[in-house]
Amino acid sequence: MRRVQVGIVGAGPAGLLLAHLLHRIGVETLVLEAKSRAYLETSPHRIRAGVLEWGTKEILLAAGLGERMEREGLEHRGVYLAFDGALHRVDFPTLAGGRSIWVYGQQYAVRDMIRLHLERGGEILFEHEVLGVEEPERNPVLVYRTPEGRTERVQTEFAVGADGSHSALRGLIPGARVHRRTYPFAWLGILAETRPAAEELIYASHPRGFALFSMRSPTLARNYLQVGPEERLEDWPEARIWEELALRLDGVAEVRPGPLLEKSLTPMRALVVEPMQHGRFFLIGDAAHVVPPTGAKGMNMAVADAVALFRALRAFYLEKDPTFLGSFTEEALRHVWQAEFFSYWMTTLLHTHEDPFAEGLRLAQLRHLGESPHLLSFLAENYVGLHTTGRWAETLKALA
Numbered sequence: 001m002r003r004v005q006v007g008i009v010g011a012g013p014a015g016l017l018l019a020h021l022l023h024r025i026g027v028e029t030l031v032l033e034a035k036s037r038a039y040l041e042t043s044p045h046r047i048r049a050g051v052l053e054w055g056t057k058e059i060l061l062a063a064g065l066g067e068r069m070e071r072e073g074l075e076h077r078g079v080y081l082a083f084d085g086a087l088h089r090v091d092f093p094t095l096a097g098g099r100s101i102w103v104y105g106q107q108y109a110v111r112d113m114i115r116l117h118l119e120r121g122g123e124i125l126f127e128h129e130v131l132g133v134e135e136p137e138r139n140p141v142l143v144y145r146t147p148e149g150r151t152e153r154v155q156t157e158f159a160v161g162a163d164g165s166h167s168a169l170r171g172l173i174p175g176a177r178v179h180r181r182t183y184p185f186a187w188l189g190i191l192a193e194t195r196p197a198a199e200e201l202i203y204a205s206h207p208r209g210f211a212l213f214s215m216r217s218p219t220l221a222r223n224y225l226q227v228g229p230e231e232r233l234e235d236w237p238e239a240r241i242w243e244e245l246a247l248r249l250d251g252v253a254e255v256r257p258g259p260l261l262e263k264s265l266t267p268m269r270a271l272v273v274e275p276m277q278h279g280r281f282f283l284i285g286d287a288a289h290v291v292p293p294t295g296a297k298g299m300n301m302a303v304a305d306a307v308a309l310f311r312a313l314r315a316f317y318l319e320k321d322p323t324f325l326g327s328f329t330e331e332a333l334r335h336v337w338q339a340e341f342f343s344y345w346m347t348t349l350l351h352t353h354e355d356p357f358a359e360g361l362r363l364a365q366l367r368h369l370g371e372s373p374h375l376l377s378f379l380a381e382n383y384v385g386l387h388t389t390g391r392w393a394e395t396l397k398a399l400a
């Protein structure tokens, strides 16, 4: 049977970053991915949030994966909140210690990671579906199907489930609890060839519902509308979408309709798996936790998990120190719950609620936020990311 030190299931941001970091320190990895490379790089179903926290950008740069992001991504030094017919700017450098964020589509980041990992001698097997993991606790063996339909096995020292929000591997952790929340909203998202409504993102809270005006480039707008969880795409012809976006922007900025490249519905839910490990098996990224998209935290959490597990495996392989592996869940759940909390807070704050009491509370907080630099700092610090701990810096140093 083939052997590898770390077997990773899933070529998304979490799995690819972990593989890449381990490869850099000489730990041998194999990434198994059920989908094709073309699907991962181009499928419209995979157009995810494009916001990279400060710490995420730093890690990608330190890992040698951020060159194109630096060239083609957009640095944003703030976002706007729109409510009561006015724009309120949240200035990140002033409110959050000089830091900013980068707008760069997740799909682009994945494309860069795949290309660079392969160029540097890493191995990713696309269209190889993992069917199960035998003996995950002591001696994990990944069982997978090749594109030709053969069933094969690889013996690993550690196995990692990074297989996304519909993870098939979650069940491998006996007694794991899955904490869930369903939000009573969905997002109707469009990608359109047009100039974005503003140079920075606008989070607009309007009596008709929430709307977000984001972008992928100066000529590609990415916009979203809060809709009910039961709504169907057929009910939203192009003209109605543009009309609704304009109404919710309420004269504070201009919406310029343009050709639609994509249209999708995203349900809003949250999920946290606890613990995230069992013996020699670990879960990272969306496989372990899901957030609603409002805070744009999903990919950033995947990166933070990959960094935490990398640190633990690095200590194990290079320093023969297994303690960080033992405390992986505890460490990861800190940033996971922080991001769950912020996503919950942003979602609750910006979406209109049916219950008038909830709506009254929401508007009170939103209006206070608009007047208070203290409250805005809370938003800004969470938005650019809270990776100010010594551990993050240690990892960056180790990669330098």
Ligand code: PHB
Pocket (backbone or CB within 6 Å): 048, 049, 050, 051, 201, 212, 214, 215, 222, 293, 294, 295, 296
């Ligand atoms: C996006 O650009 O797709 C995006 C940006 C910010 C969010 C969510 C999605 O909070």
